[in-house]
Amino acid sequence: MAAKRVAICAVAQHKNDSDLWYKRFQGMLLDVLEDLQAQTGFDFDSETGVRSIVSCSDDFFDARTISNNGVTDVLGAQYRGEEKMAQEGLNAIGYAMAQILAGHEDLVLVMGHCKESQPESRELISNLGFDPFYGRALGLDCLNAAALQARAYMAKSGLTEDHLAEIVVRARQCAARNPYANCREIIEAGKVKGSPMLCDPIRQLHAYPVSDGAVGMLLASEERAKEFTDKPVWLTGFANCMDSFFFGDRDLTSNFALKGAAERAYKKAGIKDPKKTVNLVEVMDAYAYQQPMWMEGLGFCKDGQGAQFIDDAGLGKYKVNLSGGMLAGDPVIISGLYRAANAALQLRGEAGDMQVPDVKCAVAQSTNGPAGQFHSVLILEA
Amino acid sequence: MAEFYGTTVADIFNTMPKRFKPEEAKDEDIAIGYECKGEGKWKVTIKHGTIKVEEVKGDLKGCATTIHAADAETFIGTTLGKIQAMDALTTGKLRVVGDVKLLMTLLPKIFVQYTAPEKKSSVVAKDIISTITERFRPDKAAGVDMKVGYDLAGEGGGKWTIVIKDGKCAVKEGLAKDLTVKMTMPAEIYVGMMLGTISGESAFTSGQVKLDGDMMAAGATSRFFNKFVDPNAKASEAEELITIKVTNSINCRFATGTAYGMWFKGLKEKKFLANVCPKCGRTQITPREICAFCRVRCNEFVELGPRGTITAADVVYFASPDPLTGAVRETPYAMCWILLDNASPQEAFCFDIKREDLPKMKVGARVRPVWAKETKGTFTDLLYFELDK
Amino acid sequence: MKKQSAKPAKAHKKNRNVGIVGIGMTSLSSHKEDQNQPEMIHEAVRAALADAKMTLDDIDCIVHGNMELFEMQYQPDMWHVLGSGAYGKDEYRITTGGTVGATLVCAADNLVASGLYDTVLAIGFEKLQEGNTTGGITNMADPLWFRNIQTGALTGTTAAMMIDEFGAERAKKAAMKYRILMDKHAMLNERAHRRFGLEYDQAEDLMKTSPQLVGELRLIHMCSQSDGACAMIFTHEKKAKKVSKTPVWIRDHITVHREENMSNLYAFEKPEMTHHYAARKLFERNGIKDPVKYFDVFEMYDPSAWWGLDWSREFLQLKGDEHLRMLEDGEFDLDGKLPLNPSGGVIASNPIGATAMLRPAFAALQIRGDAGGCQIKKPVRHALASGFGGTLWTVLMMLEKDLDW
Known part of the structure; x- marks a missing residue:
């Protein structure tokens, strides 16, 4: 309904690393904040500056009740509004958009962080995401939930171990051009196929590496964006969607939540056929099988045709994860922010060695919860 | 003797020796007095794994802690968990003179939870x-x-x-x-x-x-x-609800970063190192990456104290359990806010005061730190502050 | 680099008005073993839908919040979909600490006003019985240092400062009067959790004999620990007018956070209190000169009698002992100048993740005239509601009966 638009004026990423043992996440966020201020010159004046910050972090990963309390100062939130997206970070952008479209704010800072190296195991944490009576006792976590989905999806789509290796090899080739990616070493398919089996059929190199990172963005209303940038990236659609909880109640290969989110986001952005309109896609590929599967959910590939899509070089055609994606290493919780940041850089023509020409419209996708229970989709345009 | 929830006050005391766990109480030496209005008084003496329960006429003497219930219903109800002990304590229907903590720590440890005797069915x-x-x-x-x-x-x-x-x-x-x-x-x-x-x-x-x-x-x-x-049995069956008890714990390794790193390095050398805001001059203790007000990095460190002045003091009588270990600190203890010498007037430092100094502690008093014999750059390097005479 | 405009931004104008059209809550009690988390949430959701005469088909989006370490459930909205009604819908999980319930209302307001969603259901809840609350709050502190010192949300310094300012006798009496007033209000509110039936003549006795927690903060002054959930439904002006006879309008809200470290709250030089700052800014931009006169009810997040009393001065921009006099003169009573917490406040009921949502919920019920036994007799047109959390974080919001500001 609203004819108003919201722009990303600047993005800043902290380089992803497997173990930033020497740095508090407060320090990581401060680097990001200073980067954003250097790019745009915004301040926190109570009338003309940023009065609202949407942060993104997680109490379990930070090991603190109210994780945002520990970072209020380095978010610049002293005596300002701050609200934490306690979900995947792409939703922080969606909510920040709403604050601006509502007219309540005209500048919003989005800041997310996660240090996966801090807890002894991310799987111990995701086990606590299951119900305390059955799922936890059964030993479910996000990894073995993904393995169940991977097995089911491979059966449905014809995806093979060779396809998975091809996806990982391509991801690393892309990551080699992304200075912010965690694992930038180029590897051969044999190494992927020879890597240890984590949870059948997911091998170690099919899974994203443990990562520490932080991302920030400045969002502004259409009227104010020009104060901060000549190259605004317009946010024209956002939606998310929730599937049911128990695996027995879900069809793990149906992409129910992603299809719901994509359909609503496309509708808001006025996109009828994403295959024709969208030039670039960033998906949250925590595991290799998810690249083709999420591309199906987003409407770029026919249902159950994931293997064919890879064989037909669909990943190259739709410019999927030129950043190296999550497979090259960024933390959960804020992977969606990295996805959107990379899409925004491409739209601004600032993607460096990763840059491809003529990117006018991009999609960033993220997921949350076991085996893609929840998905979010953001449409960005130049 | 009044009966509530199918039991009497005397039942509770009569079953005490049977419910006693000598092994858990082998290091205890304490006398606890009980008064239940309208029912009587009891003295429970626990000494090195033995227990003596006696009904007392007249005053309760020689008891370190005494527990007073306003009526039998309160006493029985809280014992059985039918009445929230917190609510009874809040309204004053249950009173503890001495160590309130006993109710939550010692007693559950050394006694098997009292349950009302199996009610004989009234069915004939x-x-x-x-x-x-x-x-x-x-x-x-x-x-x-x-x-x-x-x-x-x-x-x-x-x-x-x-x-x-x-x-x-x-x-x-x-x-x-x-x-x-x-x-x-x-x-x-x-x-x-x-x-x-x-x-x-x-x-x-x-x-x-x-x-x-x-x-x-x-x-x-x-x-x-x-x-x-x-x-008659139907009602009690419906009350039987199911809960499961699980303790979740995930080990973490926290980075200190440079600001906190300097702080711990200072402790090792028995120094309080604060960082200074280059804009407003605030000396931040404990140090953090930036001054929240001025939103600038604070890279310069200064040494504060070691002596200081109390700006606010909290005497804690009710200690909450340590979230990680479940241990409960001995009370009372004092949490004081101390403006260390050389600090800017906006930032006080929070720490414990020596137990013996609690009665004399007040705002404005001068204090000095007492360090552990061996300092390692951890929280435990600093034992407490004491009054500086 | 571009230059940020030095001119103040244009007055913030809401894209479209947002009304509260449904309010539901579970019973609030210290035990809810008969329900698991999704079941408890669902009870509140059903109540809110029934109140709004809606079904889940009318809802576009769910907003969900609590503090996950209290129940030790990671990303609880995933499991809770079984009770939240979020299946197939958009859903956000936004949290801020004790303030979270109020934050959910702000978020729902933003989401509807933005035009991205027409009708939003917000759910705040807590099952405190499933975890250790004080331990959970202590977990909030910085793990490297302050976690070793802190005792949850308890502090006696406010009591000490008030005793210092107003003398021991007057301050202690006032704190007890505040406490008993809250209990008297709770006695009238059938939804309240703790209802003791205290009388003013017990004050003298209770202030001496109630167990001391920290300094002069005694057990009698402290809030309860409750289990419960609250759900509210928000929709845009056009639909609100269609579906509800008594929509309650959200006029404006402000969130004010501050750094985690509390060193600068207890030194000799103190900064402006967040509550005071929030109220000052909110009243300024809405042209409220005399809040005591303007508002007909104030639902304040009062974690203890001492804090409640002290903070009334900050929120209402009072000076000196004006807040004590208001209390002593009965101006905070149900028939006083500005009835304070007719619901009994947080002291009576405190399911943390829902607590700050119960404030606007109870305030909205007052505006609708649906507050039951604790309904204020004279008409309620303007309401103020606050949330509290973190290290003195605040959310303050204004609710209105009519769209006439």
Whole structure:
């Protein structure tokens, strides 16, 4: 309904690393904040500056009740509004958009962080995401939930171990051009196929590496964006969607939540056929099988045709994860922010060695919860 | 003696020696006094794994801690968990003079939780007999023709004949002459068997039930009736709810970063290192990456103290359990805010005060730090502050 | 680099008005073992839908919040979909600490006003019985240092400062009067959790004998620990007018956070209190000169009698002992100048993740005239509601009966 638009004026990423043992996440966020201020010159004046910050972090990963309390100062939130997206970070952008479209704010800072190296195991944490009576006792976590989905999806789509290796090899080739990616070493398919089996059929190199990172963005209303940038990236659609909880109640290969989110986001952005309109896609590929599967959910590939899509070089055609994606290493919780940041850089023509020409419209996708229970989709345009 | 929730105050004290766990109390040496208005006073002496419970007339003497309940209902209710102890303490219906913490720490450790005695069912044999016709299942008794006699001795007992014929059932007072089978037993055994608290098989084998006539017929009768359900028992069954207890713990390794790193390095050298805001001059203790007000990095460090002045003081009487270990600190202890010498007037430092100095501690008092013998750059390097005389 | 405009931004104008059209809450009690988490949430959701005469088909989006370490459930909205009604819908999980319930209302307001969603259901809840609350709050502190010192949310310094400012006798009496007033209000509110039936003549006795927690903060002054959930439904002006006879309008809200470290709250030089700053800014931009006169009810997040009393001065921009006099003169009573917490406040009921949502919920019920036994007799047109959390974080919001500001 609203004819108003919201722009990303600047993005800043902290380089992803497997173990930033020497740095508090407060320090990581401060680097990001200073980067954003250097790019745009915004301040926190109570009338003309940023009065609202949407942060993104997680109490379990930070090991603190109210994780945002520990970072209020380095978010610049002293005596300002701050609200934490306690979900995947792409939703922080969606909510920040709403604050601006509502007219309540005209500048919003989005800041997310996660240090996966801090807890002894991310799987111990995701086990606590299951119900305390059955799922936890059964030993479910996000990894073995993904393995169940991977097995089911491979059966449905014809995806093979060779396809998975091809996806990982391509991801690393892309990551080699992304200075912010965690694992930038180029590897051969044999190494992927020879890597240890984590949870059948997911091998170690099919899974994203443990990562520490932080991302920030400045969002502004259409009227104010020009104060901060000549190259605004317009946010024209956002939606998310929730599937049911128990695996027995879900069809793990149906992409129910992603299809719901994509359909609503496309509708808001006025996109009828994403295959024709969208030039670039960033998906949250925590595991290799998810690249083709999420591309199906987003409407770029026919249902159950994931293997064919890879064989037909669909990943190259739709410019999927030129950043190296999550497979090259960024933390959960804020992977969606990295996805959107990379899409925004491409739209601004600032993607460096990763840059491809003529990117006018991009999609960033993220997921949350076991085996893609929840998905979010953001449409960005130049 | 008043009864609440099926128990009396005396029941609770009488069962104390039985519920006592000597092994858990082997290091304890304490006398606890109890007063329950309208019921009496008790003194419980626990010494090196032994317990003595005595009723006291007159004053409670020689007790380190005394617990006072406004009435029997409060005392029994909180003991059984039917009344929230916190609510009773809040409204003053339950009072503790001395160490309140005992209620949460020592007592649950050294005593098995008191439970009300199994309430004897108020159901008597007559009640059960009176429900026989409504429990009758004609579909199961097709073609059956028999007379079963019950001779039940004792309270609630009597003599009855149950006539089953043509898919119908009737109960008659007294014993018929032509019984198929007669069962003779104490009425309470019959009730126990019907409620399932006594096994029928063992009652037969132990001879508590005497059979005259067709034994097979006696065995068959239960088929013809729906099970008797104690109407009083229903409520307590519904109260039985299910919870599971799990402790979740995930080990972490926290980075200190440069600001906190300097702080811990300072502690190792018995120094308080604060960082200074280059804009407003605030000395930040403990140090953090930026000054929140000025939003600038604070890279310069200065040494504060070691002495300082108390700006605010909290005496803690109720310590919450350590979230990681569950341990509860000894109370009372004091958390003080101390403006260290050389600090800017906006930032005080929070720490413990020596227990012995609690009575003399006040805002404006001067204090000095007391360090551990060996400092390692951890929280435990600093023991406490004491008054600087 | 571009230059940020030095001119103040244009007055913030809401894209479209947002009304509260449904309010539901579970019973609030210290035990809810008969329900698991999704079941408890669902009870509040059903109540809110029934109140709004809606079904889940009318809802576009769910907003969900609590503090996950209290129940030790990671990303609880995933499991809670079984009770939240979020299946197939958009859903956000936004949290801020004790303030979270109020934050959910702000978020729902933003989401509807933005035009991205027409009708939003917000759910705040906590099952405190499933975890250790004080331990959970202590977990909030910085793990490297302050976690070793802190005792949850308890502090006696406010009591000490008030005793210092107003003398021991007057301050202690006032704190007890505040406490008993809250209990008297709770006695009138059938939804409240703790209802003791305290009388003013017990004050003298209770202030001496109630167990001390920290300094002069005694058990009697402290809030309860409750289990419970609250759900509210928000929709845009056009639909609100269609579906509800008594929509309650959200006029404006402000969130004010501050750094985690509390060193600068207890030194000799103190900064402006967040509550005071929030109220000052909110009233300024809405042209409220005399809040005591303007508002007809104030539902304040009062974790203890001392804090409640002290903070009334900050929120209402009072000076000196004006807040004590208001209390002493009965101006905070149900028939006073500005009835304070007719619901009994947080002292009576405190399911943390829902607590700050119960404030606007109870305030909205007052505006609708649906507050039951604790309904204020004179008409309620303007309401103020606050949330509290973190290290003195605040959310303050204004609710209105009419769209006439």
